[in-house]
Amino acid sequence: MAWTREDMARRAAQELEDGFYVNLGIGIPTLVANYIDEGIDVTLQSENGMLGMGPFPFEGEEDPDLINAGKQTITELRRTSYFSSADSFGMIRGGHIDLSILGAMEVSEKGDIANWMIPGKMVKGMGGAMDLVAGVKRVVVVMDHTSKAGEPKLLKQCSLPLTGTGVVDLIITTMGVFEVTPDGLVLKELAPDVTLDEIKASTEAAFTVSDKLAA
Amino acid sequence: MKKIYPDAAAALEGLLFDGMTIMAGGFGLCGIPENAIEAILDSGVKDLTIISNNCGVDGFGLGKLLDAKRIRKMLSSYVGENKEFERQFLSGELELEFNPQGTLAERIRAGGAGIPAFFVKTGVGTLVAEGKEEREFGGERYIMETGLTADLSIVKAWKADPQGNLIYRKTARNFNPMMATAGKVTVAEVEEIVELGDLDPDAIHTPGIFVQRVVKGSFEKRIEQRTVRQKESA
Numbered sequence: 001m002a003w004t005r006e007d008m009a010r011r012a013a014q015e016l017e018d019g020f021y022v023n024l025g026i027g028i029p030t031l032v033a034n035y036i037d038e039g040i041d042v043t044l045q046s047e048n049g050m051l052g053m054g055p056f057p058f059e060g061e062e063d064p065d066l067i068n069a070g071k072q073t074i075t076e077l078r079r080t081s082y083f084s085s086a087d088s089f090g091m092i093r094g095g096h097i098d099l100s101i102l103g104a105m106e107v108s109e110k111g112d113i114a115n116w117m118i119p120g121k122m123v124k125g126m127g128g129a130m131d132l133v134a135g136v137k138r139v140v141v142v143m144d145h146t147s148k149a150g151e152p153k154l155l156k157q158c159s160l161p162l163t164g165t166g167v168v169d170l171i172i173t174t175m176g177v178f179e180v181t182p183d184g185l186v187l188k189e190l191a192p193d194v195t196l197d198e199i200k201a202s203t204e205a206a207f208t209v210s211d212k213l214a215a
Numbered sequence: 216m217k218k219i220y221p222d223a224a225a226a227l228e229g230l231l232f233d234g235m236t237i238m239a240g241g242f243g244l245c246g247i248p249e250n251a252i253e254a255i256l257d258s259g260v261k262d263l264t265i266i267s268n269n270c271g272v273d274g275f276g277l278g279k280l281l282d283a284k285r286i287r288k289m290l291s292s293y294v295g296e297n298k299e300f301e302r303q304f305l306s307g308e309l310e311l312e313f314n315p316q317g318t319l320a321e322r323i324r325a326g327g328a329g330i331p332a333f334f335v336k337t338g339v340g341t342l343v344a345e346g347k348e349e350r351e352f353g354g355e356r357y358i359m360e361t362g363l364t365a366d367l368s369i370v371k372a373w374k375a376d377p378q379g380n381l382i383y384r385k386t387a388r389n390f391n392p393m394m395a396t397a398g399k400v401t402v403a404e405v406e407e408i409v410e411l412g413d414l415d416p417d418a419i420h421t422p423g424i425f426v427q428r429v430v431k432g433s434f435e436k437r438i439e440q441r442t443v444r445q446k447e448s449a
Contacts, residue, residue: 047316048242048389059443064245064436065373065387071243071296071439082385084392084420085242085268086324089317093337112340123304123313124295126343131317134337165340 002174003191008142010035011172011189012101015140016042023047023092023132025102026070028142032101043079045097047128049088052080069128089128093135100136102129104143104168106158109205111168111180113141114160126163133164145173145202152204154178154185175199178207186210218379218429219408223254226402226430230367231260234287238323238363238394239267239277240370243296243439246387247276250404250432251369256280264288266323266365268316268390272296275437284308290363292316296439315343318360320393325362327396327425332361368398371432372421375405376412379426380419388420395425404432 003011005028013035016022023045024032033055036042044053046068053068054075062073091097106114113133116126133139146152154171171178176199177189185207190199196209220226237255241247252271255263256279263286270289271278280286281299288310294300303309314322315337325333334357338344348359370391373384381403383391395401403426 046386048245048386050386056442056444058446062438062441062443063385064438065385067243067245067386067439071245072442073438073440074442076385082383082388085316085320085389086393089320093317093321093335117342123311125291125293125313126315127293128316130315130341130343131337134335134339135317162341164338 001191001193002145005031007191008172008174011177012140012142013037015099015101015138015170016040017098018042020098021045021051021096023097023100023136025100025129027103029101029103030070045088045091046074047085047088047092047132049083049085050076050080051083052077054080089131092128092131095135095137097136099138099140100132101140101142102132104141104153106153106155106160107141107143107168107171108155108158109185109207111166112158113163113168114158115163117161119161129163133167138169139167140170140172141168142172145175145199152202154203154205156205175202184208187213189213218423218427219377220428220430223250223402223404223430223432224257226428227251227254227258230400230402231255231258233260234262235260235366236264236266238365238368238398239265240368240389240391240394241276242268242386242389244272244276244437246371246383246389246391247271248369248371248402248404248432249276249434250430251402252277252279256283256285261285262287264290266290266363268292268319270294270297270300272439273299281309288312290314290319292319313343318343320390322360322363323390323393323397326364327393330362332359334359363397365398366400368394368401370395370401370403372403372405374407374409374414375403375426375429376409376414376423377429378411379403379423379429380414381405381421381423381426382414382418383420392421395421400427401425402428402430404430406434407431
């Protein structure tokens with residue numbers, strides 16, 4: 001079976017390491033917080049201006065002055081600090097954040113990513129996505145392997161306006177896990193019961209298969 | 216020199232004119248200058264260029280100025296919460312310049328700090344880079360972004376003293392501190408005005424030199440996405 005949203009979030013959580021400062025995007029990436037190994041210490045950053053993001057508040061304890069980048073009410077922790085959006089993006093652009101996990105509409109075999117605009121349809125804006133992919137040390141994309149219409153999202157070249165070029169390090173999809181290397185995409189893992197032929201048929205981008213998986 | 220004004224309309228008196236550029240603090244509906252927005256709406260001023268990360272929601276925050284067709288141009292990073300925005304933009308009534316959120320924050324910081332331009336790697340190879348000077352530093356590509364200033368900045372803080380020293384609260388800080396530095400005139404609305412000496416000088420976020428007028432406001436503080444967890448039953 002292909003991976004579910006929760007499976008992908010669980011797999012993405014394995015990319016977190018002890019001591020990491022991490023920024024999680026909206027959607028499936030937000031779910032990653034539910035699967036962080038209890039044995040490691042991770043600090044979540046919210047790009048509107050907070051380090052040390054806590055869980056949702058209990059009903060009746062919501063604070064309108066305390067929201068995350070998805071505008072959801074959240075809580076603070078004993079480690080929390082607050083700062084301006086300029087300082088926040090200084091952290092991001094300056095390479096101080098270890099890992100960013102975010103969604104995408106398209107990713108290319110060179111690690112280009114498109115996730116902010118569909119021309120002719122609504123233009124919502126890039127928010128902090130361009131800053132995150134440009135500045136964070138390691139960028140992990142979590143997305144469906146194909147579009148709702150069944151079209152590949154892992155492409156030779158992105159067709160939508162780009163968020164960044166050559167910035168993605170790892171791609172986790174409903175069908176498998178790909179690493180972006182200087183020699184192109186390498187398929188590292190397959191979801192249970194997904195065959196190599198199936199994933200090839202659903203992928204436009206060229207990729208090689210890791211030795212471990214081929215064995 | 217008296218910085219405290221009785222209400223937002225009085226604090227904005229003599230500052231508003233058609234075609235002006237206004238910076239408005241806030242992220243989503245968090246930390247927005249609700250009182251100044253209302254007073255600007257009441258003043259009838261129009262053809263505004265607004266620099267703000269978002270444009271409120273339909274019927275609240277900057278969405279009120281949008282509904283009344285007072286805004287000619289927006290500089291923002293994300294406007295996805297607003298149907299009237301979409302309508303005016305697609306019909307050509309409203310101009311829009313998207314800036315990556317961090318680039319927007321830094322352009323405002325730079326403007327307030329007397330820095331006319333700077334280089335960032337954000338947006339290299341994307342639509343954002345079009346028409347901008349590109350240079351290489353240490354083997355990496357960067358694009359030039361310019362500093363931003365405004366005729367007026369309207370910001371929201373938690374506490375002020377009579378000198379205009381400001382303290383913000385939690386994530387309601389967001390764009391407010393940079394915007395306070397980048398307006399020719401900055402009007403701060405706060406929840407509480409305290410006596411001189413009541414704010415710890417080491418804890419002040421915005422020194423009063425950046426703030427010309429202060430008003431105590433009343434705030435609805437609407438929540439955009441109310442998310443909660445359940446208490447585990449014992």
